[in-house]
Amino acid sequence: MTPQPKNRMRPIHLLPLFPLLLVPQAGASPVSPGFQETVVQEMEWGEREVEHLLNRAGFGAGTEQVQRWAARSQAELIDHLMEPRVVADPFPYEIVTRQRGALNDLSEDERRAEQQRIRRESRRQAGDFVMWWVDRMITDVDPLGERMTLFWHGHFTSSLQTVKQGHLMIQQNELLREHALGNYGTLLREVLKDPAMIRYLDNNSNRKGRPNENLAREVMELFSLGEGEYTEDDIKEAARALSGHTAGLDGKHRFVPRQHDFGEKTILGVTGKHDLDDLVNILLEQDACPRWIVQRLLTYFEGATPTLDRVETYARIFEENGMELRPTLRALFEDPAFYRPAIVGAKVLSPIDYLVGLNRRLESTAAPLVVSQGAATLGQKLFDPPNVKGWEGGFAWISTSTLMQRGNLAGMMLGVIDMSDLRSDEELDEMMESMDEASMDDEMQMDDAATPPQRARNEMAVIARAMSRFEYRPRLNLRARLTQADADTDVKVVDLMLHELLAIEVPAESAGPLVTWFQAEREAMEIPEKAVLRGRRRGVEDLLRRLAHKILSLPEAQLG
Amino acid sequence: MNPIQRRQFLTTGAALFGAALAPTSIVFGARASRGVDPTLVVIQLSGGNDGLSTVVPYADRVYKKARRQTLIAEDDVLKIDERLGLHPSLQRLHNLHASGKLAIVEGVGYPDGIRSHFKSLEVWHTARARGRVTGPGWLGRLAEGGLKVESPDPELVVHLGQSAPYSVHSSEHPAVALASPTSYRWFGDTPGVEIVCEHQPTAEPNPATSGRDDALAKMRGVMHDAQASSLEIRAAAARYKPKAEYPRTPFGAQLQDVASLIHGDLGTRVISTSLGGFDTHSNQKGRHDNLMGTLDPALGAFLQDLNGTPEGRSTIVVVFSEFGRRVQENGSRGTDHGMAGPMFVMGHNVKGGLYGKAPSMTELDKGDLKFTTDFRSVYATVLDEGLGVNSKAVLGKRYPRLGFLA
Numbered sequence: 001m002t003p004q005p006k007n008r009m010r011p012i013h014l015l016p017l018f019p020l021l022l023v024p025q026a027g028a029s030p031v032s033p034g035f036q037e038t039v040v041q042e043m044e045w046g047e048r049e050v051e052h053l054l055n056r057a058g059f060g061a062g063t064e065q066v067q068r069w070a071a072r073s074q075a076e077l078i079d080h081l082m083e084p085r086v087v088a089d090p091f092p093y094e095i096v097t098r099q100r101g102a103l104n105d106l107s108e109d110e111r112r113a114e115q116q117r118i119r120r121e122s123r124r125q126a127g128d129f130v131m132w133w134v135d136r137m138i139t140d141v142d143p144l145g146e147r148m149t150l151f152w153h154g155h156f157t158s159s160l161q162t163v164k165q166g167h168l169m170i171q172q173n174e175l176l177r178e179h180a181l182g183n184y185g186t187l188l189r190e191v192l193k194d195p196a197m198i199r200y201l202d203n204n205s206n207r208k209g210r211p212n213e214n215l216a217r218e219v220m221e222l223f224s225l226g227e228g229e230y231t232e233d234d235i236k237e238a239a240r241a242l243s244g245h246t247a248g249l250d251g252k253h254r255f256v257p258r259q260h261d262f263g264e265k266t267i268l269g270v271t272g273k274h275d276l277d278d279l280v281n282i283l284l285e286q287d288a289c290p291r292w293i294v295q296r297l298l299t300y301f302e303g304a305t306p307t308l309d310r311v312e313t314y315a316r317i318f319e320e321n322g323m324e325l326r327p328t329l330r331a332l333f334e335d336p337a338f339y340r341p342a343i344v345g346a347k348v349l350s351p352i353d354y355l356v357g358l359n360r361r362l363e364s365t366a367a368p369l370v371v372s373q374g375a376a377t378l379g380q381k382l383f384d385p386p387n388v389k390g391w392e393g394g395f396a397w398i399s400t401s402t403l404m405q406r407g408n409l410a411g412m413m414l415g416v417i418d419m420s421d422l423r424s425d426e427e428l429d430e431m432m433e434s435m436d437e438a439s440m441d442d443e444m445q446m447d448d449a450a451t452p453p454q455r456a457r458n459e460m461a462v463i464a465r466a467m468s469r470f471e472y473r474p475r476l477n478l479r480a481r482l483t484q485a486d487a488d489t490d491v492k493v494v495d496l497m498l499h500e501l502l503a504i505e506v507p508a509e510s511a512g513p514l515v516t517w518f519q520a521e522r523e524a525m526e527i528p529e530k531a532v533l534r535g536r537r538r539g540v541e542d543l544l545r546r547l548a549h550k551i552l553s554l555p556e557a558q559l560g
Numbered sequence: 561m562n563p564i565q566r567r568q569f570l571t572t573g574a575a576l577f578g579a580a581l582a583p584t585s586i587v588f589g590a591r592a593s594r595g596v597d598p599t600l601v602v603i604q605l606s607g608g609n610d611g612l613s614t615v616v617p618y619a620d621r622v623y624k625k626a627r628r629q630t631l632i633a634e635d636d637v638l639k640i641d642e643r644l645g646l647h648p649s650l651q652r653l654h655n656l657h658a659s660g661k662l663a664i665v666e667g668v669g670y671p672d673g674i675r676s677h678f679k680s681l682e683v684w685h686t687a688r689a690r691g692r693v694t695g696p697g698w699l700g701r702l703a704e705g706g707l708k709v710e711s712p713d714p715e716l717v718v719h720l721g722q723s724a725p726y727s728v729h730s731s732e733h734p735a736v737a738l739a740s741p742t743s744y745r746w747f748g749d750t751p752g753v754e755i756v757c758e759h760q761p762t763a764e765p766n767p768a769t770s771g772r773d774d775a776l777a778k779m780r781g782v783m784h785d786a787q788a789s790s791l792e793i794r795a796a797a798a799r800y801k802p803k804a805e806y807p808r809t810p811f812g813a814q815l816q817d818v819a820s821l822i823h824g825d826l827g828t829r830v831i832s833t834s835l836g837g838f839d840t841h842s843n844q845k846g847r848h849d850n851l852m853g854t855l856d857p858a859l860g861a862f863l864q865d866l867n868g869t870p871e872g873r874s875t876i877v878v879v880f881s882e883f884g885r886r887v888q889e890n891g892s893r894g895t896d897h898g899m900a901g902p903m904f905v906m907g908h909n910v911k912g913g914l915y916g917k918a919p920s921m922t923e924l925d926k927g928d929l930k931f932t933t934d935f936r937s938v939y940a941t942v943l944d945e946g947l948g949v950n951s952k953a954v955l956g957k958r959y960p961r962l963g964f965l966a
Contacts, residue, residue: 202841202892210891214841221676232675232926304771346771348779377739379723386723389678398779399724399737400714400786401744408747417748425745428794458743504772553746555779559772 043336045074048505052344053333055503055560056301057081058143060357063500078333081144082181082326088141091132093170096122097249119164126166130382131368133173137356138368148180148325149173150352151300153382154390156191156223158200160383165199169383171251172196184293184323188224189280195247201388204246208261211239218388219283226295229288230268237265241274290315290323301332303347303394310337345504348397349560351378354406357560358413358552361501364474367413370467374409377459378402398558407553408460412467414545414552415474422461478544479532488533490519494547501551503560510556518547598874598909598947599822601831602699604725605855607839608677609881611901611929613848615664618645622887622921629893630844640664643918649852652860653904660912661863662904663964665938667919669900669931673883677839677897680882685727687936687955698939698954699830700730706949713827714785715792720814720821720833728832734782735832736789741797741817745790789826796824803868807857811835815862822871829947838881842892863906873908876946876965880935886927899928903938905964909946915962937962 050069054061058081061069069077098118103111137146153176160169172194179187191197192215198204201215216239220230244260247253265274270282283289294314298306306314314328321327332338349357355371355378372382379402385391411417478497481487487496494514498506521543522532531537532544551557610630617623618634619642637645638654644664646654656662671689674680683689687698696704703717717728717735728735738744765773800820806812814833821828835855840847859879866872884901900919916933923930937959943951945965952958 202894205842205890205892207891212841212890212892213896217676221679227676227679340771341768342771344771345769346775348775387677392723395778396723398782399719399735400782400789401736401738403779403782404744404746404786404790408743411748421748422743425794427745427791428798431791431795432798459739460743460747505769507769507773507776549748555776555783558779559775 043074043334044339046070048344049074049339050077051503052339053077053081054143055353055357056147056303056347057329057333058140058147059137059353060360060503060560061140062361062363074334078330081333082330084181085142085145087177090174091129091170093125093129093167095167095250096125097165097167122164122166123160124166126160126169126383127372129166129170129173130372133382134352134356134368134371137352138359138371140360144329145177145180148329149177151297152176152180152187154385155296156187156194156197157385157388157390158194158196159385163196163199165196165249168196168199168247168249168251173383181325181329184318184325185280185284188283189277191223192219192242192276192280193245193247193253195251195253198245198247198253203242206239206243206245207259208240208243211236211243211261213239215239215242219279222389224283224292225286225288226292229286229292233266234268237267237274238279240265241267241279242276245276284323287315290318293323294318294328297328298332300393301329302338302343304343345559347560348394349503349558350391350393350397351375351380351402351406352382353560354378354558355409355413357503358410358501358557361503362413362474362476362548364413364476367467367472369470370409370413370463370472373463373466377463378405378409403555403558405460406558407549409463410552410557411549412460412464413474414476414549415472416542416545416549417464419461419464419468422458422464474545476545477541478548479541482533482544486533488530490515490522490529490532493532493544494518497544497547497551498556501548502557504556506556510554514547514550517550518543521546596870596874597829598876599829599831599871600699600702600942600947601818601822601833601875601877602727603859603877603879604832604834605838605851605879605881606677606834606836607881608680608883608885608897609838609851609901610840610844610848610895611881611884612887613844614647614650614852615640615666615902616645616647617643617918617921619643620921626888628889630848630889630895640914644914647849647852649849650856652856652863656860656863656906657912661908661910662906662912663910663962664914665903665905665933665962665964666914666916667900667929667932668880668903668916668935668938669883669929670934670936671931673899673925673928673931675883675897675899675928677882682726684880684882684935685725685729687939696730696732697725697727699727699832700733700735701954702830702943702947702949703728703733703735704730706943706954707829707947708949709827709829714789715821715826715828717830718793718821718828718832720817720831725832725834728830731778734785735830736785736793738793740813741793741820744793792824792826793821796820796826800824802861802865804861804864806861806865807854809854809858811854812858812861815858816865819862819865819872822866822875823869840885840894841890841896842894844889844894859906867908875907876909876942877904877906878938878942879904879906880938884929887921887924887929888927899925900931901929903935905938905942907946909966911964911966913964915964933962934959941965 047066047070051061051066054066096118103114106114136142153173156176158169158172160166163169175190175194179190201218202212203215206212206215213235216235220235220238221227240261244256245253246256262273264271267274267279267282268286272278291311295306295311298310298314317331318328352375355374359367359371375381379397380391408417481500482493482496485496487493494511498511525539525543527537527540532540612623612627613630613632616632616637618632618637624631632647636648638648638650639645640657653662670683674683685697699717709716712733715736716733719725719728719735719737722739724735724737797817797820800823802816802819806816818831818833821831837847837851866875880903881901884898885895886898890896919929919932936955940951940955940959941961941964943949943954944961
């Protein structure tokens with residue numbers, strides 16, 4: 001810590017980042033005062049930059065939207081993203097819980113049934129809310145606001161599995177959304193009083209003389225400073241400062257004086273009779289705090305671990321702006337380095353990014369349920385992050401298994417995979433048949449071997465069943481896009497679809513095998529090349545959907 | 561074959577339409593002549609298992625005083641000796657101990673123990689004193705260099721479960737990770753390798769798209785591995801006839817799948833899987849009892865199943881958790897993150913019994929048990945004596961071996 005306490009709450013001022021940006025020369029440290037030696041470089045602004053910004057700051061965009069923004073200035077798009085928005089249709093949730101004493105007159109069985117009903121109702125409400133949230137991402141009502149709400153959900157994590165009350169998770173999500181682009185210090189303070197957080201990290205049982213350190217530890221390790229910036233003693237003392245801050249099922253934060261430790265504490269070198277607010281003030285004063293937060297932001301938005309120099313630069317911007325998110329993100333989005341070749345198109349799409357993005361590009365807005373359940377299968381279950389550290393991101397999203405399941409989900413959304421595809425495994429059957437006589441026994445055993453728990457773990461079948469219950473039909477007209485773009489050859493069709501459906505520009509060689517496949521399929525269906533564009537030949541739309549399925553199964557479709 | 565060569569081999573094979581899928585001889589025939597190589601199975605109890613409620617020092621005065629709500633009474637434990645007993649639900653593990661096939665290593669941990677789940681898991685997963693910065697996990701390093709497998713299959717290292725732990729991380733030899741074999745495939749009109757082009761990096765990589773091209777190359781490698789392993793793994797699970805009855809729980813099913821991989825002749829040598837829910841800060845008793853009740857029948861069936869075949873009998877099963885829990889209960893009938901805890905090693909070739917040294921119940925480190933055995937000694941024993949791998953190559957240095965493998 002620096003000897004003199006610094007006042008971080010200076011008035012907000014936007015850094016003077018002009019349309020002509022100042023870029024430090026190679027080798028010069030960005031933190032060196034005054035940018036002594038600089039080259040002036042004009043910021044490129046075209047479809048590449050627009051799509052990149054919309055991928056990262058929002059949830060991707062269709063070709064038409066990208067083209068529209070490319071015709072306008074960078075500042076206009078950033079203003080549009082930054083614009084504060086009111087939630088026009090807030091989710092109408094209820095406090096689903098039992099009243100004190102309401103279960104007293106019931107028999108044991110009735111009580112259990114009532115508790116189960118409440119739990120189910122609470123989970124259902126949370127599930128509905130998640131779909132409401134996903135719908136906001138798909139419909140693009142507040143792209144950066146929802147992007148940052150999702151970022152904070154992975155930063156200030158809580159999970160429904162632990163919290164149990166759905167309405168508390170919804171309430172927390174509203175808190176994150178309200179401050180998503182606001183002031184970090186305010187958000188941190190509010191999060192520590194958030195009922196879902198208090199329950200998730202056991203602060204209800206953090207009492208004077210009987211401390212529970214869970215919240216205190218994660219506040220320092222994950223929410224504000226990062227590991228190694230505090231001692232075990234700081235955690236013990238911080239836990240004392242947080243004691244007595246409780247929350248009820250009604251979603252209200254309560255300070256219980258008799259459970260609070262009013263004694264003197266020393267946290268990070270500062271001694272006093274600290275309470276929650278004092279703890280937050282101490283944390284916000286640490287040099288490690290802005291560094292940690294911008295390190296998380298840069299990693300999230302750039303998709304790569306930032307250099308120390310870059311962290312220092314942005315920590316200073318964050319700090320000078322009183323830890324306000326808007327000016328900090330504005331500086332990032334205006335920074336030519338945000339558009340550098342190492343970054344653009346190189347981030348692994350998270351499951352939500354992948355599924356929301358493909359719905360946005362397909363302009364198919366009918367499936368928030370499939371998106372939320374599908375993302376859960378791929379490892380990103382909203383309201384249930386795997387642990388308090390949130391989602392790891394990057395290549396951790398991709399395994400042989402999740403890569404295949406991403407393609408499967410795209411196929412289900414496009415309507416080219418249905419229940420019968422999921423039930424049969426012709427490939428496996430063929431192989432079993434082709435084996436020698438001795439394998440007859442094996443086939444007899446197959447049903448036994450696939451015991452119910454095994455089948456229950458066919459996660460795709462679970463989603464497909466839900467889709468058929470909802471009578472899901474993709475509302476798509478891919479052929480109309482060909483007409484608009486005048487794509488009258490196989491090569492043009494494939495190029496157009498790659499362009500329309502993916503978040504990145506693909507290398508030229510990606511199209512080759514797709515063209516070969518498409519041409520062969522088209523000829524097998526006896527559809528002339530020109531007829532794909534012009535005609536209303538049966539099967540054209542289906543063929544295009546199968547092409548779209550293949551494209552969305554490609555490695556190219558997992559990047560943004 | 562280095563990984564690049566391996567991928568090129570796969571691509572060339574796949575250039576003939578669908579060729580990567582067809583030849584069943586590759587799947588079942590070619591490896592038959594090979595002798596039985598031992599398989600390592602690592603099971604993670606995620607969340608920090610309360611060691612004192614698993615291997616219970618039932619006679620200890622400090623234990624009885626510190627634990628009120630989570631106490632396991634002397635009458636209930638399954639006694640091992642005058643000092644220790646297993647949790648009452650660990651009936652099958654107790655039998656395994658009696659038959660000399662369960663090694664219990666007491667007081668396992670590492671210097672300057674970290675009480676954060678993630679940081680501590682990073683230490684266990686990387687086998688480094690402080691967690692990872694970059695580079696492969698310890699099972700990744702085992703795959704890359706330790707095992708010395710010539711032209712390894714994509715399924716050399718498999719993780720069964722939702723997301724793979726860092727231990728199996730390796731960019732040179734990425735693990736295959738799957739939730740269940742049944743759905744480990746592309747459905748419908750299989751996209752297949754035939755539509756994936758192999759990016760041929762030109763002599764001079766394009767600096768304008770460097771990030772994208774690197775990410776694509778990596779992603780294509782995963783795609784090829786998926787293509788190559790999908791049918792093999794499904795077939796192994798479909799053909800598998802277990803020699804024991806597994807409990808009908810997800811964890812039971814998971815271990816049955818592990819057994820199918822061990823017997824599938826897929827070239828799998830390392831398997832990782834996990835059981836979660838051990839972070840019992842509040843109302844621990846019922847939750848931990850249930851977890852033990854899930855763990856024991858599944859592990860029991862698994863070990864019984866393994867005992868019936870040469871592949872199974874050469875398998876080594878290791879069970880660990882990122883840390884134990886604090887000796888003193890907290891105020892919410894639970895326990896907070898602690899330090900040292902017990903580890904289990906099981907298998908036909910295991911010399912059962914107690915290993916390591918009991919941690920002191922009175923000389924604590926801020927309320928936590930001090931470790932007496934470095935977990936890397938357990939790893940080293942498994943590597944050197946179980947897998948015949950030079951442990952120094954994997955762990956970076958030598959650790960004392962414990963001798964629990966014959």
